[in-house]
Amino acid sequence: KDVSACLITKTDTNPYFVTMKKGAEQTAKKLGVDLKTYAGKYDGDNQTQVDDIETCIADGVNGILITASDTKAIVPAVEKARKAGILVVALDTTLQPTNAADVTFATDNFEAGKLIGEWAKKRLGNKKAHIAFLDLAVSQPSVGVQRDQGFMQGFGIDIKDKNKWGDETDPRIVGHDVTGGAEDGGRKAMENLLQKDPSTNLVYAINEPAAAGAYQALKAVGLQDQATIVAIDGGCPGVKNVQEGIIGATSQQYPLLMASKGIEAVKTYVETGKKPQNSPGLDFVNTGVNLVTDHPVKGVKSIDTKEGLKRCWG
Amino acid sequence: MDSEGFGMNTTTQPILSARALTKNYGRVTALDNTDFDLYPGEVLAVIGDNGAGKSTLIKAISGAVVPDSGEIRLNGQPVQFVSPMQARDAGIETVYQTLALSPALSIADNMFLGREIRRKGVLGKLFRMLDRQAMEKFAREKLSDLGLLTIQNIGQAVETLSGGQRQGVAVARAAAFAAKVIIMDEPTAALGVKESGRVLDLIRDVKARGLPIVLISHNMPHVFEVADRIHIHRLGRRIAVVDPKTISPSDAVAIMTGAKAPPEEGLAA
Amino acid sequence: MDSEGFGMNTTTQPILSARALTKNYGRVTALDNTDFDLYPGEVLAVIGDNGAGKSTLIKAISGAVVPDSGEIRLNGQPVQFVSPMQARDAGIETVYQTLALSPALSIADNMFLGREIRRKGVLGKLFRMLDRQAMEKFAREKLSDLGLLTIQNIGQAVETLSGGQRQGVAVARAAAFAAKVIIMDEPTAALGVKESGRVLDLIRDVKARGLPIVLISHNMPHVFEVADRIHIHRLGRRIAVVDPKTISPSDAVAIMTGAKAPPEEGLAA
Amino acid sequence: MSNASGPGRPAASEGTEASSFDTRKHTPVQRLQHFLHGNPAAVPMIVVVVSVVVFAATIGPKFYSAFTLTLILQQVAITGIVSAGQTLIILTAGIDLSVGSIMVLSSVVMGQFAMHYGVPGFVAVIAGLAAGGLCGLINGLLVSLVKLPPFIVTLGTWSIFGAITFIYSGNETVRSQDIDQTAPILHFFGNSFRIGHAVFTYGVILMVALSALLWFALNKTAWGRHVYAVGDDKNAAMLAGIRTGRVLVSVYVVTGLICGLAGWALIGRIGSVSPQAGQLENINAITAVVIGGTSLFGGRGSILGTLFGALIVGVFSLGLRLLGTDPQWTQLTVGALIIIAVATDQWIRKVSA
Amino acid sequence: MSNASGPGRPAASEGTEASSFDTRKHTPVQRLQHFLHGNPAAVPMIVVVVSVVVFAATIGPKFYSAFTLTLILQQVAITGIVSAGQTLIILTAGIDLSVGSIMVLSSVVMGQFAMHYGVPGFVAVIAGLAAGGLCGLINGLLVSLVKLPPFIVTLGTWSIFGAITFIYSGNETVRSQDIDQTAPILHFFGNSFRIGHAVFTYGVILMVALSALLWFALNKTAWGRHVYAVGDDKNAAMLAGIRTGRVLVSVYVVTGLICGLAGWALIGRIGSVSPQAGQLENINAITAVVIGGTSLFGGRGSILGTLFGALIVGVFSLGLRLLGTDPQWTQLTVGALIIIAVATDQWIRKVSA
Ligand SMILES: Nc1ncnc2c1ncn2[C@@H]1O[C@H](COP(=O)(O)OP(=O)(O)OP(=O)(O)O)[C@@H](O)[C@H]1O
Ligand SMILES: Nc1ncnc2c1ncn2[C@@H]1O[C@H](COP(=O)(O)OP(=O)(O)OP(=O)(O)O)[C@@H](O)[C@H]1O
Ligand SMILES: [Mg+2]
Numbered sequence A: 001k002d003v004s005a006c007l008i009t010k011t012d013t014n015p016y017f018v019t020m021k022k023g024a025e026q027t028a029k030k031l032g033v034d035l036k037t038y039a040g041k042y043d044g045d046n047q048t049q050v051d052d053i054e055t056c057i058a059d060g061v062n063g064i065l066i067t068a069s070d071t072k073a074i075v076p077a078v079e080k081a082r083k084a085g086i087l088v089v090a091l092d093t094t095l096q097p098t099n100a101a102d103v104t105f106a107t108d109n110f111e112a113g114k115l116i117g118e119w120a121k122k123r124l125g126n127k128k129a130h131i132a133f134l135d136l137a138v139s140q141p142s143v144g145v146q147r148d149q150g151f152m153q154g155f156g157i158d159i160k161d162k163n164k165w166g167d168e169t170d171p172r173i174v175g176h177d178v179t180g181g182a183e184d185g186g187r188k189a190m191e192n193l194l195q196k197d198p199s200t201n202l203v204y205a206i207n208e209p210a211a212a213g214a215y216q217a218l219k220a221v222g223l224q225d226q227a228t229i230v231a232i233d234g235g236c237p238g239v240k241n242v243q244e245g246i247i248g249a250t251s252q253q254y255p256l257l258m259a260s261k262g263i264e265a266v267k268t269y270v271e272t273g274k275k276p277q278n279s280p281g282l283d284f285v286n287t288g289v290n291l292v293t294d295h296p297v298k299g300v301k302s303i304d305t306k307e308g309l310k311r312c313w314g
Numbered sequence B, C: 001m002d003s004e005g006f007g008m009n010t011t012t013q014p015i016l017s018a019r020a021l022t023k024n025y026g027r028v029t030a031l032d033n034t035d036f037d038l039y040p041g042e043v044l045a046v047i048g049d050n051g052a053g054k055s056t057l058i059k060a061i062s063g064a065v066v067p068d069s070g071e072i073r074l075n076g077q078p079v080q081f082v083s084p085m086q087a088r089d090a091g092i093e094t095v096y097q098t099l100a101l102s103p104a105l106s107i108a109d110n111m112f113l114g115r116e117i118r119r120k121g122v123l124g125k126l127f128r129m130l131d132r133q134a135m136e137k138f139a140r141e142k143l144s145d146l147g148l149l150t151i152q153n154i155g156q157a158v159e160t161l162s163g164g165q166r167q168g169v170a171v172a173r174a175a176a177f178a179a180k181v182i183i184m185d186e187p188t189a190a191l192g193v194k195e196s197g198r199v200l201d202l203i204r205d206v207k208a209r210g211l212p213i214v215l216i217s218h219n220m221p222h223v224f225e226v227a228d229r230i231h232i233h234r235l236g237r238r239i240a241v242v243d244p245k246t247i248s249p250s251d252a253v254a255i256m257t258g259a260k261a262p263p264e265e266g267l268a269a
Numbered sequence D, E: 001m002s003n004a005s006g007p008g009r010p011a012a013s014e015g016t017e018a019s020s021f022d023t024r025k026h027t028p029v030q031r032l033q034h035f036l037h038g039n040p041a042a043v044p045m046i047v048v049v050v051s052v053v054v055f056a057a058t059i060g061p062k063f064y065s066a067f068t069l070t071l072i073l074q075q076v077a078i079t080g081i082v083s084a085g086q087t088l089i090i091l092t093a094g095i096d097l098s099v100g101s102i103m104v105l106s107s108v109v110m111g112q113f114a115m116h117y118g119v120p121g122f123v124a125v126i127a128g129l130a131a132g133g134l135c136g137l138i139n140g141l142l143v144s145l146v147k148l149p150p151f152i153v154t155l156g157t158w159s160i161f162g163a164i165t166f167i168y169s170g171n172e173t174v175r176s177q178d179i180d181q182t183a184p185i186l187h188f189f190g191n192s193f194r195i196g197h198a199v200f201t202y203g204v205i206l207m208v209a210l211s212a213l214l215w216f217a218l219n220k221t222a223w224g225r226h227v228y229a230v231g232d233d234k235n236a237a238m239l240a241g242i243r244t245g246r247v248l249v250s251v252y253v254v255t256g257l258i259c260g261l262a263g264w265a266l267i268g269r270i271g272s273v274s275p276q277a278g279q280l281e282n283i284n285a286i287t288a289v290v291i292g293g294t295s296l297f298g299g300r301g302s303i304l305g306t307l308f309g310a311l312i313v314g315v316f317s318l319g320l321r322l323l324g325t326d327p328q329w330t331q332l333t334v335g336a337l338i339i340i341a342v343a344t345d346q347w348i349r350k351v352s353a
């Protein structure tokens, strides 16, 4: 029996999602699944994702794999698809509520943030922290909020409302600025915050491109050794940057794994009607996060960059 | 000049008059303390060099520009127009030098711009629906009444008309709705000989209906053909009012260009 | 009409001539198989009703519109202008009805538009730098040579000039650069009496310099004052060429408007 | 004396000789062009039909089914509503970059009022519509009183309204389930009914009804004529006695209200209230208006053209998706489509002038 | 006979009586306004100075230091370069929505050529610039030959060039370190030198030099005069003998090349080659041009105004950040700033007309 599936990513410009798409396409080819791919136009573009889900319903596919831009807002459309008998697999980010999707293969973004937060805390030791936050966008998409708040919690900052950044009052925070998740935004945001507090010694970056931009800004004023940068994603350029000491540590996620598992799940479901088991203690299948760093600290599990490079994407 | 003498030395009262109008555009003085008088039933020509301020004068009178200072009276009552709409509502219709037509709209739409006829009954009251038929009928009547044009399709867009036909629509609009005064700024400038003749005929028609007319024109033969009095404008002000029956065109031009001093009794004409 | 007889029954050859020019704008026929002849040293007036196609005719001759069919000859040689630039390079200068000035640029810039003078030496060759001084000097000379205007500041923007002064700049530009022919489309339409007189003087000046002139005008007194021959245009074609010394203005108008048949020997004038 | 077939022929053709100008034969192609010229919405309509046919032939029943075709309607409903408002603005020779921000702000106001201020649903809706109208009023006053170019005004208010949305909502998404419990009226335009396999949401009905209403207002009322006149030549309209300032303000306010309606419909469509939605709606709306044949210079165009313009983009987006085209290629195709649509339109107008 | 002080006074003021019109006293305010009117770049320049002073007074040495002030220059360099090109286009009464896409496409071409085709760095740079020029050529031909409105053309090519960038690069980011090894020339504009505490990157030098060059070209060469003439009144320019088509194409090609340069400078600034960068550069550039006082209707404006316009946005962004304003509030303020800047400009022009 022919199995068909859709993959809907947040955007198709971010290398993370491009990798996910490649992974899904490879597995689909191997398993003989007919796959079409869709994407939003910007991070947070819920409307296009709704259109995409509807298209998949009209197309009569068996399964939809989606990385939701707005994890709450997408739920009604997902329900519609499930009503139409389609297996909905959430990738990368859990929906709110998680059980809105049939299956979820995700990394916990909050957890990913927490890892680098804990690492940074130990790495800094007794030094007084001056932390710059390089976030995603003014509109505060959920992935950006979860990573940011996770980092804070890991670092031991009172996060107040878990659903937004910017309401914290911890004096160690230099400030927040937005980067669009790209290098140019990263550089400018870093420059601005450095101006605010030139003794900034810890930089949280929403992803590795933003971190690369931030590094340029630090290097331009010779402060690259004063400040430690932490990021999230685990793409190959990012891991290489960890290896070279540009980024201190990054939380590596596994989009390829998520994508291939997602496709497999659709295939299995169509053939046997079975859904995969959730990870123990969780309401989703955790594809795992690993902290990648060459400076391991006690009490925080990590892998080194050699291992990280083996498992990196993009 | 005598900015007080609203009565002047004529027995009848002017229907429309202005005293001491001034208008500056930045550093340009377009109107410099000028006066103006129009008497009932007359054709008043306004002549003057390029840039003398003629268009600005009639714009001030018709509400299209607000003068910096000065007073305007209609039938002896002070009025203050801050939009062309108000002057129109007071019965003053103007054919502007630029015609003021909307190219993409039809002839009928243009004739009724800003005073459309609505349908009777609920369609008109509640839905504010236009009565196209009535408007087109009226427009066609007015245009052919005036014998100005033989336009077949009253619904065609004004942009498909030639310059002469457009001028005709603008003139017909003013003639159809004017209750007290018609003002025409260079109505024949872009027109050929035949078309100009028709506009002059129209001016005589309107005068015969008893309405006073203000005619601005550079064309001396036209001016001397129809005018009862001539207001000569120079450097932003009225420097003389002359009688076309007692002055030669070349003398009028000489006064207008400053080559000759205005007559002593200039303003008493 | 005789679309072959390029020599016609005159002994001299026309300097500029056209045969069987046709130009359609969509469903409007602006030029309908018309002819045109301009002889050396003459002032040729072109008259016709609004929309007769006069402007289109001279635009076709000056490269501003490309005719659908027909032939144009300059000094007997067939030419095909696809842009005003080419006609200009061939020595034909035109004053368009719309003047063709750039309001925001200075008088000097406008006079030299498209034929600017560059600095001598490396600044001009390599950096293509303009020689403002030379341009302004030339512009000032030309304007005062023609006695047309007394503009103080040759660097002021054209938009700060009055209609008459603008017309003066356009006319001066054409007069300064014309090598073979000057064409003027309604150069006096927006002008006052004094300004019009100056343009007519200029036409006589230019004629005295030996250049032929094409003058399009609705103003019969002006036409009869300066024209050597009158080309009468009607419904897109030349219907007669008359001699102003042997025809009365009213007859010319009658022919132009179709009230009177063109004379038998109309084209032989 | 007949010059009916040569409307462009001016005064000179009034005489009897005019007939000689009108005897040119018109080929069928010319007649078609003439028809197209007289009906500005015809070109986009034809493009819609042709593209549906082509996609149906290529993709087959998956595309050419009542369900899919009505799905397209649902997908373009939001853009269709917003671009109806955008059409009004562009007809006055303006442009509104802030429509998307207004839409989202209105929907956020509805959500906040319903969820946090404990007011009844319909009050929340009215508050949201009022917010939309107020935003429009601000734009309109800046354009008509302060006389700033609309591009600049709405470039500014685009940022401002967007920022206000984020600040006011605290970036909070209101969940669909919560709305259902507290204020189901916010979901009104998401409800649907079926006719056979065809599914119509009330949002689609709103789009069609709004277009019909605006068509009536533009063509059958004085206000509509004034909108065209102001866009055509603002100064002429003023001299002709139209209160151009009032017309402009009314157009911006009406557009603001329409964006408010779009915000309401948006909640129905996506279920939740999300401050992140609609960031590209201004571009989408301008694209629809432009493909629909309305001139950016004002005074020419039609609301029906815009409706078809929005449909063209919808048909292409869905058709290309079903063909399995990569999103990037879809983006490329839509870009090319904009250019081709306008070039075609221009060509037809030129030849049939 | 002096009418030097009344340039607007037409023919009638030629005579001796004209003097009576020129005797009005001018207050210092009026004289200031007259100066401002004659120098279109003066208003934005004054705004830059005033805002620097105000921020310096509020924030203190953190803001008012050579280092910070030169940092602002670095931050606006990319936008400054792109908006120099945008100014050219807007002067011709056009608008270019595709500038950002062209910039990124050029930088991606440079990266791909240098990393994957094994060509020397300078060849990669030339290829990138050529790509920029080619994109400009496509825009220019569509505008001048096909005669489509620039807004539409570049709305389309914005999508198209963006899609091509992603398709061509496969979304691959080239890392800074790899560029340093293979083709350090790509980082040229990122290098900097110091004068005291002031830090200048070559990118900043490029922005200033480019502005100076374009200022020269616009004011001192025939080409510049033709650009103004075309934007002022295209038809008049054509009749006056200017090859308007060529001028338009040249402007779009030059702007394409400038965007190519901006792409090169972008690599220097962010280190890596990233297809995701520069997504809002078109809006940033239009904002800078508009705040700099150039009219969207063409023919009026200056390249120096644009430079100051870019600086104003830069000063405000950094100043507000240093004041500790939230990113949302910064967005709101920049929106308000656009409107206020243009309203001020308009007011000055009106009063000093
Ligand atoms: N809107 C305006 N802004 C600035 N200056 C203006 C404006 N309108 C008119 N002017 C100036 O005011 C003066 C008088 O202009 P006006 O149009 O009244 O002259 P006119 O006598 O009608 O001339 P014409 O015979 O050319 O129509 C001129 O110097 C003109 O340039
Ligand atoms: N660009 C154009 N597009 C469409 N029609 C045009 C165009 N230019 C001229 N026409 C039409 O061609 C005809 C001839 O116009 P033209 O301007 O040559 O007349 P004219 O004799 O110069 O008239 P006038 O005395 O008013 O200047 C008119 O019907 C006019 O409407
Ligand atoms: Mg006037």
Ligand SMILES: [Mg+2]
Residues within 6 Å of the ligand: C054, C055, C056, C097, C185
């Ligand atoms: Mg003409």
